[in-house]
Every structure is written in C-alpha cells, then in structure tokens.
Amino acid sequence: MDGKLRFLVIGAGQRGVSYANPVSQMAKAAIYAVAEPVNFRRQHFGKTYIWGQDGKPAAGQEFSDWKQWLAWEIERRELEGAGKTVPPGVDGVFVCTLDAMHVEIMLAIAPLNIHVLCEKPLATSLADCMSILGAFSRNPQEKIFSVGHVLRYSPHNQLLRKLLLTDRVIGDILSVEHTEPVGWWHFAHSYTRGPWRRATDNKDGSLLTKSCHDIDFLLWLLSQAPDGADKEISAHLPKTISSTGALNQFKRSRKPKQASEATNCLACPYERQCQYSAVKIYDDARLAVGHTHWLNHVVHDIEDTLHLSGVDAARRSLYANLEQDYIKGVTPDEEIAKRPWYGRCVYESDNDVCDDQVVTIKWDEDNQSPLYRPGKLATLHMVANTEKECERRGIIYGSHGELSYNGKTIRYFDFVQTQETVIETPDAPEFEQKIKSHGGGDRGLTTL
Structure with missing residues (x-):
C-alpha cells in the first residue's frame, strides 16, 4: 500500500463495484476502506477489494455507514495533530449512494480537502448542486472534484x-x-x-x-x-x-384483464404470460441459470446463500422477498415509499x-x-x-x-x-460487460 493513493468507497452496490474494480488494478492506487450499511455487501466488497478472502479489516477500513467513517476520520486527524500514532486515512472518496443522499455527504466531506468522485446525478436539485459547488470551491485546485458522467470516457x-x-x-x-x-425489464426493475x-x-x-x-x-x-x-x-x-x-x-389502465385484481406476481393468474413477471425475470432468467447479477438488489446475500446452501435455499430466500406486498390505502405511504417491491405487479405499483x-x-x-x-x-x-x-x-x-x-x-x-x-x-473486459460499465466509461473516468 506504500506510495499508493488510498480510496474509500461509500456505497458498495453496483456503482461502487464499477469504480472499485478498475482502481484495484492500478499500480498507484488502491481501495482502502468501505462504508456500507448492508453487512453482506460490505463484507463481500471488503474481501474482494480490500482485506482479501482470508484476511480481516484493519482499523479504518470497515464502516457501517458514511457518518461512522466521518466521525472516525475527524478523530483520527485530531489525534494525528496532537502527535499521536494513528492508522492512515484516505486520499479520496467515491460517493456511490442513492441520489438523495449525495448532498448531505458531499457537504459533510468537503472540509476534509480530499479527492472526490460523486456518482451522477450530483444532487436532485439545482440549489443542492450549487451548494456542493460552493463548498468544494474553497478547496485547493490540486484536489480533484468530479461527477460520474462516464459516457465521455468510453x-x-x-x-x-x-x-x-x-x-x-x-x-x-x-x-x-x-x-x-x-x-x-430494466425499467420495470429500477423505475x-x-x-x-x-x-x-x-x-x-x-x-x-x-x-x-x-x-x-x-x-x-x-x-x-x-x-x-x-x-x-x-x-x-x-x-x-x-x-x-x-x-x-x-400504469393500472394498461394491466391485462387476465391478471384480475392481483397485485403481486406470485399470486397472479396471468404470471406465466406476463413479460414483466418477477418469477421470469429473477428466477427463470437468472437464478435458474446461475446468473446472479441484479439478484443482490432483491436479496442482498443471495450469492452467499447460493454458494453455501445451494439453489433451493437461494430460491426460498428470493421468493420470500418477492411475495412481500402492501395494500394501497391501508399500508402507510411512507412504508411503501422507503423500499423497493420487486414482486409487485408493474401495473399496480406506486411509480410516477x-x-x-x-x-x-x-x-x-x-x-x-x-x-x-x-x-x-x-x-x-x-x-x-x-x-x-x-x-x-x-x-x-x-x-x-x-x-x-x-x-x-x-x-x-x-x-x-x-x-x-x-x-x-x-x-470492455468481460467482468465490466457483466456489470454494465458503460462500454468501459467507468474504467476510463476512474483511471484518467
């Protein structure tokens, strides 16, 4: 690690992996730490890119969220300023969380004066974008501030x-x-x-x-x-x-009549005929053929379950998530809004x-x-x-x-x-094609 730039990844989902993979192959840079609330994702990411399959994280390498890392980093700097021996910090951060979280994270880390790449969009309002720009404009010019507009770099x-x-x-x-x-199917899954x-x-x-x-x-x-x-x-x-x-x-007006009043694919009489069937998308086209990419959005530890307990156990875990549903007008809207519903009928969803x-x-x-x-x-x-x-x-x-x-x-x-x-x-390399790396744009921006 000596001589290499050290990076923290905040958010160990698909976008975090897309940036970590090329960084891990660079001679002068390394992924040094991760902040991720989902335990399986955090452990899998750490073993893959930081401490190895048989290793354990050192101090300052594993955090359950970005605020825990920030508090640790502020204390580390205070101790270092007092002449204490402390673990190394990071030179830069990749912010790969959900869009709405960007502004809070970016404003909080701006005073640290480190390199930052924030996944697009920078923020969800013009006012927030300008606030971030103002905060980072105070930093020295030699620090890189970038947004993940990766299409330029393929x-x-x-x-x-x-x-x-x-x-x-x-x-x-x-x-x-x-x-x-x-x-x-991608629009049905994500949007x-x-x-x-x-x-x-x-x-x-x-x-x-x-x-x-x-x-x-x-x-x-x-x-x-x-x-x-x-x-x-x-x-x-x-x-x-x-x-x-x-x-x-x-939307509901486009729902096939054969689906009747079903709101969940697992209870739908039209499921076998529907192109958006969650069973078809997540089991038939993925789990059943050993293709687990995107399935970890539905069940975070499904790859671990598949490896340790087999396909039947993984399928039970998948279906336990897909069968979860809500009742419009009964389930509080804040409960509906705060999580995905991957088994929900696409014609009965709360999308807008x-x-x-x-x-x-x-x-x-x-x-x-x-x-x-x-x-x-x-x-x-x-x-x-x-x-x-x-x-x-x-x-x-x-x-x-x-x-x-x-x-x-x-x-x-x-x-x-x-x-x-x-x-x-x-x-692009095979792994990057698998995770949809924008034709090599993720690598191009990261290694520029």
Missing part, C-alpha cells in the same frame, strides 16, 4: 468525439438523434419496482436519475471546443432546451416517473467564434420498452456526411467521396 465515445470534432469526418454537425434504450420509481420532491424523475449523463454526452459533443483548441474559445451554449414525456406503459421522454436542445449559429459554429438541433429519447439495455445509439447529420453509432460500431458516409467507413471499437 473508448467508443472518445473515438466518436475525435472523428467528429478533430477529424471532422462529416463536416459541421447540424443535427443529432440520440437514444437511451433503458430496456423493458417501476425499484428505488427510482418515484419523482423527487422537485418532480425530477427517470430523466435525471437515468439519463443526465446522456445530456452531458450531448453537451460534451456539441458545446465544448475540440481538443487542442485555444482555451480562450468559449463553449457553444444552447439557446433553448425543452422536454416532454409521459408514463404510458407502467416517465417511461418515455424526449429532450430537444437547440443552438443558434455562432459566427463570432474563430471556429464558426452553425446552428444545430439535438434530441435525446429515453424510452423504457426496448430490447437493448442501455446500449446507446444515435445518428449525427453533418454538412458533408452522416454518422451513426451504437456503442460498438461507428459508421459514417462521406457525401463528397460517396464512401462509407465502418469502425469497430473494442469490447
């Missing part, structure tokens, strides 16, 4: 930006159609049954939690100057931004976020810039019911050509040469 998107802005393979960009296909199914107090919903980094991706391509351009050249900012969306699929939304961004012509930038238009379409899961795709129309992309392949056609060029970009 090899595919890095090449895409170079082709468009540096090589100008289709000339000036005039129009962009970008689609975020969430995935039919209908899961923790992001309700809009925030500011009425922000799935667009913020799922696609804010798609907006960042578009601004990165269309507003920022090309790499190597004069740093004095200002960004080409949009003139207008508008959005419209709706909840069209996941859009499952289909379009954002339109318009730029006016900028003929004062030395780059001369024409007016342009971009649309982002976030849509739930898709075959592909988070495999972004789009078409970009230029003054001299047309380009399409899908996260793996970039194809462009030159109007002048009447010639097509196709480029295949390399796949």
Whole structure:
C-alpha cells in the first residue's frame, strides 16, 4: 500500500463495484476502506477489494455507514495533530449512494480537502448542486472534484468525439438523434419496482436519475471546443432546451384483464404470460441459470446463500422477498415509499416517473467564434420498452456526411467521396460487460 493513493468507497452496490474494480488494478492506487450499511455487501466488497478472502479489516477500513467513517476520520486527524500514532486515512472518496443522499455527504466531506468522485446525478436539485459547488470551491485546485458522467470516457465515445470534432469526418454537425434504450425489464426493475420509481420532491424523475449523463454526452459533443483548441474559445451554449414525456406503459389502465385484481406476481393468474413477471425475470432468467447479477438488489446475500446452501435455499430466500406486498390505502405511504417491491405487479405499483421522454436542445449559429459554429438541433429519447439495455445509439447529420453509432460500431458516409467507413471499437473486459460499465466509461473516468 506504500506510495499508493488510498480510496474509500461509500456505497458498495453496483456503482461502487464499477469504480472499485478498475482502481484495484492500478499500480498507484488502491481501495482502502468501505462504508456500507448492508453487512453482506460490505463484507463481500471488503474481501474482494480490500482485506482479501482470508484476511480481516484493519482499523479504518470497515464502516457501517458514511457518518461512522466521518466521525472516525475527524478523530483520527485530531489525534494525528496532537502527535499521536494513528492508522492512515484516505486520499479520496467515491460517493456511490442513492441520489438523495449525495448532498448531505458531499457537504459533510468537503472540509476534509480530499479527492472526490460523486456518482451522477450530483444532487436532485439545482440549489443542492450549487451548494456542493460552493463548498468544494474553497478547496485547493490540486484536489480533484468530479461527477460520474462516464459516457465521455468510453473508448467508443472518445473515438466518436475525435472523428467528429478533430477529424471532422462529416463536416459541421447540424443535427443529432440520440437514444437511451433503458430496456423493458430494466425499467420495470429500477423505475417501476425499484428505488427510482418515484419523482423527487422537485418532480425530477427517470430523466435525471437515468439519463443526465446522456445530456452531458450531448453537451460534451456539441458545446465544448475540440481538443487542442485555444482555451480562450468559449463553449457553444444552447439557446433553448425543452422536454416532454409521459408514463404510458407502467400504469393500472394498461394491466391485462387476465391478471384480475392481483397485485403481486406470485399470486397472479396471468404470471406465466406476463413479460414483466418477477418469477421470469429473477428466477427463470437468472437464478435458474446461475446468473446472479441484479439478484443482490432483491436479496442482498443471495450469492452467499447460493454458494453455501445451494439453489433451493437461494430460491426460498428470493421468493420470500418477492411475495412481500402492501395494500394501497391501508399500508402507510411512507412504508411503501422507503423500499423497493420487486414482486409487485408493474401495473399496480406506486411509480410516477416517465417511461418515455424526449429532450430537444437547440443552438443558434455562432459566427463570432474563430471556429464558426452553425446552428444545430439535438434530441435525446429515453424510452423504457426496448430490447437493448442501455446500449446507446444515435445518428449525427453533418454538412458533408452522416454518422451513426451504437456503442460498438461507428459508421459514417462521406457525401463528397460517396464512401462509407465502418469502425469497430473494442469490447470492455468481460467482468465490466457483466456489470454494465458503460462500454468501459467507468474504467476510463476512474483511471484518467
């Protein structure tokens, strides 16, 4: 560990793992500590990335929540300042908790003057974002403050930006159609049954939690100057931004008549015919075939149960969670809202976020810039019911050509040469594909 930058991960879920995995492979950095309230997740994360399968955590490496770590770190610094011998602290923190928790954590750790990467979105309101920015603006410039807008950092998107802005393979960009296909089962899991199914107090919903980094991706391509351009050249900012969306699929009026009054998949007569069946999604398509990714959202220790006690015990644990339900008008709303309900009928859930939304961004012509930038238009379409899961795709129309992309392949056609060029970009490592690492963007941002 000597000479390496030490990092704490707050939140050992999927996003925490997505950042910890590439850090653990770096020569000059290491995951040193974890703060996570779910015991199984904390232990599994620690054994995988910190103290090893047969080891035990040292002082300052394991915490049940971020506040426990913060109190420990403040005391450690006080003792160190008094000349006492203390365990090492961390040089940086990855904040990978639920969105609504970000602002409290970020404001609390800002005075520590350490490197920070906060998972997107930074916060769930503009006021909270500005508060965080103000708190961190007081820190020295050499400390890194970053937000997990990882789409910028995938090899595919890095090449895409170079082709468009540096090589100008289709000339000036005039129009962009970008689609975020969430995935039919993924939307049901996360945004209908899961923790992001309700809009925030500011009425922000799935667009913020799922696609804010798609907006960042578009601004990165269309507003920022090309790499190597004069740093004095200002960004080409949009003139207008508008959005419209709706909840069209996941609501009671769309419920199949054959499902009758059932509110839970385990008691539904239509379960075998329903594409959103929790039994199909979590057992048939996952547990039954040994695929446990995402199942730990439903049962935190299911992988441990499967390994130690077998598939039947894991299935009993899974179904015990899926059969849990509530009664509208009887169960207090605060009880319903505070947890996911993965066995709940998607047509009977308490979700209210859009499952289909379009954002339109318009730029006016900028003929004062030395780059001369024409007016342009971009649309982002976030849509739930898709075959592909988070495999972004789009078409970009230029003054001299047309380009399409899908996260793996970039194809462009030159109007002048009447010639097509196709480029295949390399796949992310197998583990990163499994955990949906944004085409290597998680690794790209972490190891930058």
